[in-house]
Amino acid sequence: MSTLKEEIKQVPHSKGNALEFIHRYLAQNDVQQKTVIDVSAGSGYVANLWHKAGADVRAFDMHPDILKSETLTCSPIDLTKPLPIESNVADYVLLMETIEHIPNQTFLLEELARILKPNGLLIITKPNNSSMSGRMANVWVEAERSDMFLSNEAEVIGYDDNHRYNGRVYLCNVQRLRTMASLAGLRYRAVYPNQLSTSSLVWFVFFGAYLHLRSFLTFSKMVKKAHSTQEKEILREQHQLNTHPTVLLHKHLCIVFSK
Numbered sequence: 001m002s003t004l005k006e007e008i009k010q011v012p013h014s015k016g017n018a019l020e021f022i023h024r025y026l027a028q029n030d031v032q033q034k035t036v037i038d039v040s041a042g043s044g045y046v047a048n049l050w051h052k053a054g055a056d057v058r059a060f061d062m063h064p065d066i067l068k069s070e071t072l073t074c075s076p077i078d079l080t081k082p083l084p085i086e087s088n089v090a091d092y093v094l095l096m097e098t099i100e101h102i103p104n105q106t107f108l109l110e111e112l113a114r115i116l117k118p119n120g121l122l123i124i125t126k127p128n129n130s131s132m133s134g135r136m137a138n139v140w141v142e143a144e145r146s147d148m149f150l151s152n153e154a155e156v157i158g159y160d161d162n163h164r165y166n167g168r169v170y171l172c173n174v175q176r177l178r179t180m181a182s183l184a185g186l187r188y189r190a191v192y193p194n195q196l197s198t199s200s201l202v203w204f205v206f207f208g209a210y211l212h213l214r215s216f217l218t219f220s221k222m223v224k225k226a227h228s229t230q231e232k233e234i235l236r237e238q239h240q241l242n243t244h245p246t247v248l249l250h251k252h253l254c255i256v257f258s259k
Contacts, residue, residue, distance in 0.1 A: 011045045015097055017194035017252035018125035022046055022096075025123075025192070031055045034091040037115060039077055040098035044069045047094075055092070060085075062165065079108050085115045095124045100171040109184035116259040122186060128253040130174040132203035132211075144171055174247055174255070175238060186257040188237065191244060197251045204248060215242045 004023065008016045032054030038047045041059035044067040051057045051072060059067055060077035067074035077083060079102050093112050102108050112122055128134055129144035137146040144150075155167030172180070178188050204211075219239035226232045241247060 011043060015125065015127075015252055017250075018096060018254060019045065021125065021192055021194050021252070021254040022049055022123075026050065026053045031092070035089060035117075036092040036094065037085060037090040038094040038096070039079060039083070039112070040094070040096050041067055041074050042096075043067065044072060044074065046096055047072055047074075050092075050094075058085075079111075080104060083111045083115060087114050088117050090116050091120050093120070093122045095122065097125055099124060099177070100126050100168040101166050103170055105170065105172065105177075106180045106183055109181050109186060113185045113259055118259055120259045121189070122181075122257045122259070123254075124177070124257070125252060125254050126177075127168065127171060128174075128197075128247070128251060129171055130247050130253065131197055131250065132200035132207070132248050133197050134173075134200075136203050144168070174241060174253060177255070178238070178241060181257045182234075186259055188241070189256045189258045191241075191246045192254040192256070193246045193250055194254055195251045196249055200249045200251075208248070211248075212243050215239050 004020070005016065008019045011019060026049060031050060034055045036047075036050045036055040036057045037060070038050070038057060039060045041047045041061045041064075044059060047057050047059040047067070048069050048071075051069075057072055059069075059072050059074040060083075061067065061074050062077060062079070064074035064076045075084075079098070093116055095112065099105055099108070109122075116122060127144050129138070133146075134144050137143055140146045141148070142150055151167035151169045151171070155169075174191075181188065216239065219235055223232050223235050226235060247253070
């Protein structure tokens with residue numbers, strides 16, 4: 001594992017927890033001959049992992065020349081516009097560390113749902129501002145972490161001066177992501193554990209019981225007013241996601257939706 005961690009540290013503009021999650025996912029799931037579309041391939045580390053696992057990988061990025069691979073090529077893509085990809089072709093779509101940079105996220109999710117096959121899976125990784133630490137940071141400074149302000153118009157990042165993009169201006173919480181995905185025709189499937197956050201654990205010790213109680217009381221109040229079984233199921237899913245231990249206590253959000 002130490003070797004893997006050292007390898008991951010060398011991957012530019014990626015989060016170690018997200019990359020370790022992909023390693024675990026591929027170790028636990030047979031993806032041979034599956035069609036995988038990576039729409040935010042970057043340097044190609046994740047795309048190469050899926051290719052080595054036997055998947056048929058198609059890589060895209062706004063800066064396709066960044067990709068480093070002996071076997072894969074990368075095509076240009078603009079995630080704010082209709083995607084140049086056929087409908088119903090992918091078993092998996094990967095959106096790694098990207099949705100927080102995109103303004104019209106519902107439109108993007110609709111496009112990703114379009115290119116997925118029925119029952120295909122969308123894998124998203126992003127900063128977890130829905131953790132206990134993230135929620136408290138929102139109280140103090142309205143940002144994902146208490147030691148930084150919300151991303152602003154001056155925060156332009158990239159691989160270098162010629163490959164740039166906005167910061168995490170559009171970072172959304174897990175509840176909003178679930179709803180936008182649902183509007184796009186996707187269904188929440190699972191969140192995956194990564195690394196326990198010590199600060200989130202400390203906050204949970206003080207406020208965890210109240211959070212669970214408050215969420216349950218809110219759910220109970222709203223479910224009484226629900227007009228259909230479907231609405232009740234949606235509220236139950238929201239309550240479960242709001243109190244999910246992985247969401248509350250882990251540093252990163254690794255979440256999967258299905259078509």
